[in-house]
Structures are given as structure tokens and as C-alpha cells.
Amino acid sequence: MEKIQFKTQIWTGDGSLKGLEDISGQRIFVVTDPFMVKSGSLDKITVHLESKNELEVFSDIQPDPPVTKIVTGIEALQKFKATLLVAVGGGSAIDATKAMKFILKRMTKGETDLDLIAIPTTSGTGSEVTNFAVITNADKGIKYPLVTDDILPKVALLDAELVASAPQNITVDTGMDVLTHCLEAYVSINANDFSDALAEKGFQMVFTYLERVSKDGSDMEARQKMHDASCIAGMAFNMVNLGLNHGIAHAAGAQYHIPHGRLNTILMPHIIAYNAEMDSGIMEKPNQAAVKYANLARLIGIHVANPKIAVRSLINTIIQLRKRLKMPATFQEYGLDSELFHTTEDEISVAALKDRTTSANPRVPEAADVKRILEDSFS
Known part of the structure; x- marks a missing residue:
């Protein structure tokens, strides 16, 4: 119950x-x-x-x-x-x-x-x-x-x-955090019909309104819709927790002080690929996370029968959105010092596993998995 x-x-x-x-x-x-x-x-x-x-x-x-x-x-x-x-x-x-x-x-x-x-x-x-x-x-x-x-x-x-007066960089950083909340709540091990409904709606709203408000901050309809989407996503993850994306972001954010939404966005494509086991090949039987990501892909017009191909298209769509929003794709592009990164990645990997949000991730990660995601995110 x-x-x-x-x-x-x-x-x-x-x-x-x-x-x-x-x-x-x-x-x-x-x-x-x-x-x-x-x-x-x-x-x-x-x-x-x-x-x-x-x-x-x-x-x-x-x-x-x-x-x-x-x-x-x-x-x-x-x-x-x-x-x-x-x-x-x-x-x-x-x-x-x-x-x-x-x-x-x-x-x-x-x-x-x-x-x-x-x-x-x-x-x-x-x-x-x-x-x-x-x-x-x-x-x-x-x-x-x-x-x-x-x-x-x-x-x-x-x-x-x-x-209404939020600058473009704050608007997109926070907006992509909403997207992360929707994605993680949707594939959480605790997900249910109610959280799924909220996560799906929030996900669609981000893809409909975030780019609009990024281009025109005076678009008050888009402003209100993104404000509501943030709340809807919060209601979703409050029920079912988040996942490894936030687990790493909390641990890395304390060390690097990269804005939270920006940090989540750099990690996001690698987290999706990890959770969907994309490294096993697109013709392999999809796991539950891959099936659910494919459901989200369909909500934004990606109609592909093979779930893993749909996931790959979703990842590419997110990467293209990130590019249009003028957000960095890697830690290196953000300007993170290489020496700082390499001297802290082990500590961050261990801390991410202890973070309470990581416990709801659909795959159970090890420190080596987190370190690989960090390294893929660096350059």
C-alpha cells in the first residue's frame, strides 16, 4: 500500500x-x-x-x-x-x-x-x-x-x-534542473502512476516553454508555465526521490561550485545512457529505465519502435537543446580546472554513492561507475 x-x-x-x-x-x-x-x-x-x-x-x-x-x-x-x-x-x-x-x-x-x-x-x-x-x-x-x-x-x-527579470543564464540553468527532476522521478525505483503523470507533464512543459522563455524573457505565458512546471516536477520527485544525477551533482557541486542546474545538465546525457545500459548495444533487450525513457521520447515527438534507439534520440535531443540554450557540454568547457577535477573525482565518486538521492536510481552504481560518468563529463 x-x-x-x-x-x-x-x-x-x-x-x-x-x-x-x-x-x-x-x-x-x-x-x-x-x-x-x-x-x-x-x-x-x-x-x-x-x-x-x-x-x-x-x-x-x-x-x-x-x-x-x-x-x-x-x-x-x-x-x-x-x-x-x-x-x-x-x-x-x-x-x-x-x-x-x-x-x-x-x-x-x-x-x-x-x-x-x-x-x-x-x-x-x-x-x-x-x-x-x-x-x-x-x-x-x-x-x-x-x-x-x-x-x-x-x-x-x-x-x-x-x-520576469531573471537573466537568461539563470532561466536556463533552473529550467534544465526541472528537466532533470522529471527524468529522475520518472525512472526512480519508487515511481508510481501519480508521480509518472506529474513527471510526464513537467517534461512536456519544459520542452514546450523553456526555449521560448530563454529567447524572450518577457514572454509571461512561458514564464508562468515554467514556474508551474518547476512545482509539478517538485511534486513528482517529492513522492519518489531522484537518482544518481542529483547524487553526483550534490557531491560535485560542493567541490566545484558549478551552478546546480548547469551541473545537472552536463551530467544528464551520461546518466541517461548509464541507466538505460546503452553500452550493451541498441539491439539488446531494453531494461525498465530504457522503456520509460522511450515513453518520454514519444511525448516530444520521437516515434521509434526500438526503445534503445528512442533513448539515443532522446539523448541527442537533450544535447541539441542544451546547445541551443548556450550551456556548456562538459566540465572543461565550463572552465573547471583539470588538476582540481583529477584530485577530487575519487572523493566525489564515494560521496555520490552515499547521497540519499542516489538510493532511488534504477541502476545500483559502484564508485567506478560514478568515476566513469565524471570522466565522460569532463571533456
């Missing part, structure tokens, strides 16, 4: 921010990043909250949020005596707020469990509807996934106006 539930209420579409005006009498601790404050973008949110509530803004957030910043945030929200958390930003701000919520509840032995409203300003992580958060031990260079329903936001607010 499987128990499937969606605890997060989703506010989406035009005027979603106005829903915040129904909140009153709260001491709201707003967690965001410095850019949101300096650019004035945060004002688009706080203007709907400040007349009926007390607000405290905490903006000491950075990419790959370290544990030290989370502890600082907890101290600040306790001093403020917060009654509600609002996270505004990309995955880092939302993940940091989730970690604050979780640790505070543990510290107070369950007496303080604050509701969380997540307002993403990038269309990629899906963090607004997931029980995942990733925090970093900066001293050790290790990312730790936190996975518990205790960190699920109460509300996810999706308003495309908040991503």
Missing part, C-alpha cells in the same frame, strides 16, 4: 501575491538573499504583508547555505519571536528556511513549529513543495540532504512576476 498526499497548498497565476493580504496579526520572519533586498524585488512581497503584520527581514543567505548561516538565522528569529516564516528566493533561501524550521522544532522539542510560506523567485528547484532541503558543511565541503515531512511548506506561492 502507498499513501500519497500533497500537504502544500499552491497559489498560482495572476494576482497570487494578493493572497498574502489575508494574513494579519503575525510576526513574520522573512528569509531571503541580499540581492532581493538590494534590488528592491523583496518590496513586491512585503508590500502585501507590512500593513497588518510585524516583519523582520533576514538576508544573510548565500548559495549552498552553510550550517553557520542557518544557526544565525535561528538566533535572529527567536529574538524576533517569529510566529510565521516566509521564504523568498531560489532554492538556497527556501532550503535555509526549511532547515531553520526543522532545527528550531528539534531545539524546542516540538513546542515551536512555525508554518512556512515559500515564494520561489526562480523556476527550477521545486523546493516550495518538497520535503527536501540541502545544507552545506563548508569546512568539509559536503552537502547534506535533509529529508522529512516536517519541513514541507504550508503554502507555495507561484507568481511569474517574481521571475
Whole structure:
């Protein structure tokens, strides 16, 4: 028996921010990043909250949020005596707020469990509807996934106006992260009919709208569709976990500090080929992952009877999309130092196997498999 539930209420579409005006009498601790404050973008949110509530803004957030910043945030929200958390930003701000919520509840032995409203300003992580958060031990260079329903936001607010000014590189990095989420959820060992339906829809939406919004950031229909696709993909992988693509990305990202979506995109073709056992030949009987990848290929117009040929076409289609989006194809093309790569690949290979997302991968990898994928991704 499987128990499937969606605890997060989703506010989406035009005027979603106005829903915040129904909140009153709260001491709201707003967690965001410095850019949101300096650019004035945060004002688009706080203007709907400040007349009926007390607000405290905490903006000491950075990419790959370290544990030290989370502890600082907890101290600040306790001093403020917060009654509600609002996270505004990309995955880092939302993940940091989730970690604050979780640790505070543990510290107070369950007496303080604050509701969380997540307002993403990038269309990629899906963090607004997931029980995942990733925090970093900066001293050790290790990312730790936190996975518990205790960190699920109460509300996810999706308003495309908040991503309208996102630059092209951020748009495509986060958009390709959505694609990775869909692919990994779809072939996860935990996949079910519900997660498949969400992953299929999100996958189609990325291929329909990502290139459009990459070319024209003012295309608000495409902006909203990618914002929704990110959330849909988050709902999918929140049910069934991810896979080796993210396992390697978490481990490598802590070492190389390559933007997460870009790192996932470099790895993606090699992960698909590994999971589908493409090295065994296209005429060999396809495994379950190959069959499912072929299903996705058909959804974007690749009609090939042989599943492995369909997978090969899917890989080529993704590579061509990556090229049109002007994204690097290899670590070397990104500019990663060769010496750094070769001195860390063994450590990354071991760390990737320990990552909780890797446990849902359709093939059970060994360190040698991960190292081979890394080397194929380097040049």
C-alpha cells in the first residue's frame, strides 16, 4: 500500500501575491538573499504583508547555505519571536528556511513549529513543495540532504512576476534542473502512476516553454508555465526521490561550485545512457529505465519502435537543446580546472554513492561507475 498526499497548498497565476493580504496579526520572519533586498524585488512581497503584520527581514543567505548561516538565522528569529516564516528566493533561501524550521522544532522539542510560506523567485528547484532541503558543511565541503515531512511548506506561492527579470543564464540553468527532476522521478525505483503523470507533464512543459522563455524573457505565458512546471516536477520527485544525477551533482557541486542546474545538465546525457545500459548495444533487450525513457521520447515527438534507439534520440535531443540554450557540454568547457577535477573525482565518486538521492536510481552504481560518468563529463 502507498499513501500519497500533497500537504502544500499552491497559489498560482495572476494576482497570487494578493493572497498574502489575508494574513494579519503575525510576526513574520522573512528569509531571503541580499540581492532581493538590494534590488528592491523583496518590496513586491512585503508590500502585501507590512500593513497588518510585524516583519523582520533576514538576508544573510548565500548559495549552498552553510550550517553557520542557518544557526544565525535561528538566533535572529527567536529574538524576533517569529510566529510565521516566509521564504523568498531560489532554492538556497527556501532550503535555509526549511532547515531553520526543522532545527528550531528539534531545539524546542516540538513546542515551536512555525508554518512556512515559500515564494520561489526562480523556476527550477521545486523546493516550495518538497520535503527536501540541502545544507552545506563548508569546512568539509559536503552537502547534506535533509529529508522529512516536517519541513514541507504550508503554502507555495507561484507568481511569474517574481521571475520576469531573471537573466537568461539563470532561466536556463533552473529550467534544465526541472528537466532533470522529471527524468529522475520518472525512472526512480519508487515511481508510481501519480508521480509518472506529474513527471510526464513537467517534461512536456519544459520542452514546450523553456526555449521560448530563454529567447524572450518577457514572454509571461512561458514564464508562468515554467514556474508551474518547476512545482509539478517538485511534486513528482517529492513522492519518489531522484537518482544518481542529483547524487553526483550534490557531491560535485560542493567541490566545484558549478551552478546546480548547469551541473545537472552536463551530467544528464551520461546518466541517461548509464541507466538505460546503452553500452550493451541498441539491439539488446531494453531494461525498465530504457522503456520509460522511450515513453518520454514519444511525448516530444520521437516515434521509434526500438526503445534503445528512442533513448539515443532522446539523448541527442537533450544535447541539441542544451546547445541551443548556450550551456556548456562538459566540465572543461565550463572552465573547471583539470588538476582540481583529477584530485577530487575519487572523493566525489564515494560521496555520490552515499547521497540519499542516489538510493532511488534504477541502476545500483559502484564508485567506478560514478568515476566513469565524471570522466565522460569532463571533456
